[in-house]
């Protein structure tokens with residue numbers, strides 16, 4: 001299996017060579033040259049597999065350049081920090097089932113992909129005897145998932161910028177309690193966009209990037225997208241019985257269009273998914289797109305700070321991979337759409353809007369702060385289950401699309417403990433922390449403080465990077 005660019009300007013590359021790159025050299029994103037296909041008989045054979053075994057089968061279709069036994073070891077190692085069933089499912093009534101993606105070390109679904117990415121990066125670096133310094137900016141979940149996946153790795157160091165004083169106490173503890181030598185937390189005086197701009201300036205300096213072996217693990221990373229495909233198969237196998245291709249619906253709380261894109265890959269691979277329901281919060285650029293066909297990203301200043309903060313995104317970096325399929329894999333149409341976007345601030349597919357649902361099964365909805373509170377409350381009252389605000393956005397939107405006879409699976413993208421204030425506001429209770437979490441919250445913290453100063457950051461990286 002080789003990977004090509006959505007914009008048509010990249011020589012095909014094997015899986016492990018797309019990992020260390022961000023964008024393709026032509027500005028596009030890497031996609032499989034041919035989407036792998038799984039037939040019904042193979043799907044049935046996968047019913048008895050454990051999660052790491054299933055991951056090996058699914059990822060083996062994408063990572064054909066990695067020997068099967070090496071891949072199996074990586075998958076076993078990646079999911080060893082999770083409970084035995086890795087992704088547990090539970091019913092919350094009204095035809096809805098939650099898919100528990102947040103059982104990993106940082107209590108959010110990003111661990112599912114990041115833990116695998118840590119394994120496969122280490123493997124690729126060993127093969128080429130290289131080192132990698134990951135430079136990123138985070139407002140919370142991504143940074144902590146990356147650090148927990150990469151801590152202690154010999155060939156990788158992490159430099160993670162975060163806005164000083166703007167993360168929750170829980171998020172700070174999750175990142176800053178790590179005292180591994182290869183993890184560098186940098187609190188920047190400024191907001192998230194200032195952090196992001198520093199990263200962009202350094203990563204845009206190609207000479208510096210090359211000499212310092214800089215890389216990224218952001219949401220366009222192909223290993224992350226493919227690792228997320230696995231749990232759609234897993235969840236389908238858990239809620240259906242052998243003996244028929246039972247279609248199911250999935251609802252996905254969305255921001256960068258990464259998680260739901262993986263569901264779209266699973267559907268294209270032949271998994272019987274009827275509909276993919278995209279749930280947005282008040283930052284509903286994607287809901288607007290799927291309802292109207294017009295994609296109009298918003299500026300950072302127009303992005304609201306909400307109580308489901310990991311979905312506060314107004315420019316969906318993975319959407320281009322869906323558009324590529326939507327326009328029949330024609331790179332010229334992709335380039336034209338993004339040119340329109342650059343020139344006029346939007347692109348318009350409204351003439352073909354009906355195809356989103358009819359051909360691709362994608363529909364969408366929006367959930368607000370009031371919806372989150374009432375959904376957390378109603379789920380608590382009917383099932384005794386406490387769900388986090390992002391999952392609540394999913395449940396709220398799922399309820400408007402659920403149909404009798406079709407299982408509706410809602411992805412649980414975080415644990416409520418991460419968002420204790422909103423839970424208190426919704427149901428008036430203080431959640432208990434496990435002894436491990438309490439220990440993390442009480443642990444000493446390691447973080448370097450820095451002005452919003454490019455030169456200071458360059459000096460810090462040059463001094464601490466692996467070479």
Ligand SMILES: *Cc1c(COP(=O)(O)O)cnc(C)c1O
Nearest residue numbers: 254255256257258259310413414
């Ligand atoms: C990252 C994140 C999302 C959004 O996922 P995308 O892949 O960006 O669409 C939703 N919920 C939580 C808790 C997250 O951390």
